[in-house]
Amino acid sequence: MQRIRAMIIKELLATVRDPRARLTLILPPLLQLVVFALATTLEVKNFDVGVLDTSGGAASVAFEERLSGSRNVGRVVRLHSADELRAAIDLQTVLAAVVIDQRFDRDVAAARPARIGVVLDGRRSNAAQIVAGYLGAIAASVGAELRPDTAPQAGPASVLRNWFNPNLEYVWFTLPSLIVIICSVSALSVTAQSVARERELGTFEQLLVSPLRTHEILIGKMVPPMLSGLFNGTLYLVAAATVYGVPFTGSLLLFYTSLVVYLLSLIGVGMLVSTLSRTQQQAFLGAFLVTVPATLLSGYAGPVDNMPAWLQTISLADPCRHYLVIVLGLFLKAMPAREVWLNTYPMVIIAAVTLSAAFWLFKAKKE
Amino acid sequence: MTDAASVSDVSKRFAKSPQAALDHVSLTVRPGEITGLVGPDGAGKTTLIRILTGLLHPDSGTVAVLGAAPGARSVDIGYMPQRFGLYEDLSVQQNLSLYAELRGLNRAERAAAFAHLLEFTDLKRFQTRLAGDLSGGMKQKLGLACALVKTPRLLLLDEPSVGVDPVSRRELWAMVQGLLGSGIAVLWATAYLDEAERCARVFLLSEGKIVFAGPPAELAKSCEGRIIRLTGFAGSRRDLLVRALDQPEVADGTIQGDAVRLLLRKAGVPPDFAKIGAGTALRSEPAEARFEDGFIDLLGGGPPGTSALAQDYAKVPAQTGPAILAAHLTKRFGSFTAADDINLDIRRGEIMGLLGPNGAGKSTTFKMMCGLLTPSSGTSAVGGHSFAGGAAAVRARLGYMAQKFSLYGDLSVAQNLAFFAGIYGIRRDRQQARIDALVHIFALERYLADNAATLPLGYKQRLALACAVIHEPPVLFLDEATSGVDPINRREFWCHIMGLVARGVTVLVTTHFMDEAEYCDRIALIYRARQIATGTPDELKRLASGDADMTMEDAFIALIAKADAAREAKAA
């Protein structure tokens, strides 16, 4: 016990006193808290729209008024010819360009179904698709206004309810997800450095000739990433609730229990990278090569459901994927213990496998 | 004859340090001779050489290199930095080609120059090998070859022989000596005083100042008549040396075979021999003064003999079996045998030296003996316990100190000590007392809160020793623990070791300093993975040539040569 205690104190001091480790410990979380939280939104706001109006009639004016009044639309750029429209799309001056010709006003006046053309920039297909949705809604409501007879006779035909996030605030998704990302970045990089650093600095042999046993060394090395992960988790939990107003509806106990398991699985992976690396440089690259796929396959960048089936199977080995479900569940959905456990036990397996592999490799690679 | 380089009244101060690295230094380097640059660690040797290359700029004073400003004539300068400056991921041939191109070697001359250099450095066989895979001695030769690829007019060598075995060191010296005929000027910085002794002129730097300049014999002369050689004394030579060093009349002392050699503060005023328990049969005769004597004398003499560390060290109880045992130790890496049937039986209170050229299997043997490597066959044991089972308990009984500074550089001195106290299981209530005692013994008080990495080299070494003995182990493993350390710090280190041995501690040591080998009770010489000779220093000397008066270095080289001759005879 005394040896483990000395080992833990040393590891903590080494992590806090090493200016390089401080760099990896402090900068990324702070940067993410500000930049990630605000920048990583898949919403499309403030987009610029071009209008090529060769009609100029009352109906088209009504549409354009509604368009410029929409809160999602940034600038409305007036276009005067097909060439101008083409250039505006090509040069990405606008994301979408609306084409209204004379037939439009004539059709509206004659109570015929009228059509508005819109050209969207397919280079940014995701944004374009969302914008097409916005514009379609504007068109429909303008239509209903211009010709009340075509409106649904009474009441809406469908009612939309956004459960767990009534206004579909993107930041309610981003901030809980960031706990997953920041923990994986910090735990993996801190753990990956741990053994590799000793190897490179030549202190490793000094440890090996001491009476420390393998598990004592490894436990000592697990504490700093665990503490930094718990710290980051708490920091984001508090920041999410107070600064960004994200509700936390689940149980704190479940949150921390699953966080510990999540961190253990990350530490296991990081420890494997570390025991396989001879230099800090290799450890850094190794951690990077693991972190990028782990975060991209977590469901944060794109839903897991959209991946091909075989890749979904592979992503089961990614602890981030499981913890993302738990975190979103505990923040927004008051996820019950049973569901939390169903997403926790895969992480338990990952942790058990990676930690024992790291332990075994550490013993085998001592020489 | 004009000077190849001249430095006059140069000062240099680094931003972070309170002291000047160089303080009004003047020096000249002449063509056709080797100029030595010596001094304790941190004296400013490297700074001075870097100023000559143009890599650093002096704060004041003037520097002329080959008649121009430093850096202007870089085509004609060969420079070998401390770490040789080789690209380890390039082959021998590629390193040479790179420097040939960079220094603008005529393409027509290239083939001849390469052939000559490869011949000269004996690297022909290894042309395609990566520089990183060469042994220390071969790296050193390749570094020199790169510096010489286009015959320079000024050759600057910054401690080229640190961590290199005596055979390679001697070869390097001969190679450089051979160049002098063509009028090359050489500046050679070194911590080896025997090398300095052979230079035409020597500049001795201390704390940034030149404290001596002139032929080495001149410095030796200052100690003439103050050297005595003691033989025929009662008791062990180490005990006598320790007691002698405690006397105010004695400035310095070393062991030479069965004799103890002392440098007196005043000529003709020896210590009271009765007081140091020398016995009645003692013979004291004058001996020749050497450069080293002058060096130590100029720097105020060596440390006293009695080690404060040893005084309250737990006495190791007598035991019957060997303290450290190696039985038929063999290590194979694939088809390569790194150590072949090594047998050592080290008694309690004995210092065993493990010597051998770089890459001969000395490190492999050492690592198997302290449990860092598992032998392919054979066993090693400490205190009668093998590393095979319950290794942690065995490891708790040994102390370990490695050549590379292997403490935690980002942890403070106090934190390092606390860590080692903790992992060696010193009881919590006793930890602080033990740490305080060590801090006092090694005079670490003013550095307690500093990061270990920022300590001066001498203090780093003290801290490393303090951490290695914090749990008062009965067995110490020292792996080139004094590599690159200056003579005064090395003397202090050995006083502690001698003190501990007197308390019954057993020591296994590897070193490239042959004067340190003299402190050993017995020496095992490892060459080409085999244990080619084992015995007391004098036995080895006699084995080498029948003459116990030769230096340990000569004996070492002769024994290696003998082994080579025997192998060749067998092959023929």
Added chain:
Amino acid sequence: MNLRRIVALIEKEGVQILRDPSTLLIAFVLPLILLFLFGYGVSLDTGHTRIGLVLESSSAPALGLAQSFENSAWFDVQLARSVAELRPELVAGRIRGIVVIPLDFGETEARAVRASPIEIIVDGSQPNTASFVAAYAEGVRAAWAQPRPPAVTLDARFTFNPELRSRFFLVPGAIAIVMTMIGTLLTALVIAREWERGTIEALFATPVTMGEFLISKLVPYFLLALGSMAMCTVLAVTVFGVPLRGSAWALLAIAATFLTSALGQGLFISAAVKNQFVASQIALLTAFLPAMLLSGFIFEIGSMPRALQYLTRIVPARYLIPSLQTVFVAGDIWRLFLPNMLALLGFGAVFAALTLRVTRKSLD
């Protein structure tokens, strides 16, 4: 400038690149992983989304609507009797939405009195998916209802990418990330490595000038990055089916101008910090992350807070991504390329000036 020395140094660098596994890892393995992930893993194209369907009514119209949902290509439908039954599924994330067809649905249709609305419940914890589910569910209902044609409809035409494959913008974006990594991270590492290993000391004591040294670092990594980009381009076109509608020359010109900036940044970092580990961290924070997040690659710059929008202007990748996406899926639009290339050359010049300011052939 001495050509012979430059050639010798470039040769040396080439040998080192070929011998160093980490260089090859970043230049050729990492691109494969990134392309693969963005090609397959990160898809924003909603395919079959699992939803629950609560059918309270068993009237013919209700069953008809339910059938429409089941037949829809967008949804995998799980039937249930009540919302309460499906709620845990939604909490667990096994379904992404619930459509409720109310008890009086059929009757009201038949009687043509007040139409009782169907209810669409979505999982707001994933807002992007939620929006898509809501839009498609409403689409299914609208198509089923076949009301009188609305007064105004929108004819949307997506240029360049009519099938709206997100791969078309993700794969060129991934190539931009790859070039950022090679240009900035690798260059930052290689000079720091010379400092760390002490080889720079021996080098600087030879007649090599600072300019020669820097050029010898730029040329090999410039070529390496172009090689890696070429590999990615071939894979993008052959494996991932992304078109290359512009010319190879335009692609080369865009890549080359970006590399002046990326390599300049790498050189500046390593000249300033001289330590491999710190250099790699800084390269990650100042090059990789901005290229990923603040370049408009995945996240629309227009949707970011104003302050961040300004910040994106000093992210070189921001000027690369539109050109790359254009040259791949749109074609050669030089009026778009040129201003962006000019901006990148500007970055290159600024980094070059900064690097020359901080590096001297000296250890002081």
